[in-house]
Amino acid sequence: MTLIDLGGIAAEPVTLAEAKAWCRIERDDEDALLARLVAAARETVERETRLVLVRRGFRLALDPVPGDGWIEITRHPLHEVTSVVAFDGAGVPTEFGPGQGVIERALGVEAIRVSQAVVRAAVNGAEIEFTSGFAPGTVPENLVLAMQRIVATAYELRGAVSAGMQPAIVPDAARVLIAPFRRVLL
Numbered sequence: 001m002t003l004i005d006l007g008g009i010a011a012e013p014v015t016l017a018e019a020k021a022w023c024r025i026e027r028d029d030e031d032a033l034l035a036r037l038v039a040a041a042r043e044t045v046e047r048e049t050r051l052v053l054v055r056r057g058f059r060l061a062l063d064p065v066p067g068d069g070w071i072e073i074t075r076h077p078l079h080e081v082t083s084v085v086a087f088d089g090a091g092v093p094t095e096f097g098p099g100q101g102v103i104e105r106a107l108g109v110e111a112i113r114v115s116q117a118v119v120r121a122a123v124n125g126a127e128i129e130f131t132s133g134f135a136p137g138t139v140p141e142n143l144v145l146a147m148q149r150i151v152a153t154a155y156e157l158r159g160a161v162s163a164g165m166q167p168a169i170v171p172d173a174a175r176v177l178i179a180p181f182r183r184v185l186l
Helices: 016-023 031-049 116-121 141-156 172-181
Strands: 002-007 056-062 070-072 078-087 093-096 101-106 109-114 126-132
Touching (some): 016 031, 078 116, 093 116
Antiparallel strands (some): 056 126, 078 126, 101 109
């Protein structure tokens, strides 16, 4: 199973203006750096929680497709299935409508269940495209606050660690805010 982030981020959950206000920065000469730090903070929170903070598209490549059609998705919250393609024995794709992949939520698990028609046709695997993530303005406030704290810490360490290596430190205050959103597997 391979998950590909198709990108398409329209706006970060923390705007440049919000980051500057949080860090108490009044000048504009480091706006590009702050924008990179905001993106790095979002990516850190997403990695820690497996949540998608900005709604965007993903492609899931499966080979083989589970016999029951149940595919647990590790990027939450699921929004919609946009495409289902199965590959036959010769590798020829067959496009199914998005209705052949249904989002199911049970006991804290989010999954896509593909129809048995897709399972039968997917001799050489399948690709499912879907969107996942919070709608604009609906990211939990604790995660927004965690991002702001990560950005502030990364900004303070900008001279010690290059922008490409940020965030070098996730402050304890941000970890506490992120902790309730972590998914624990037993």
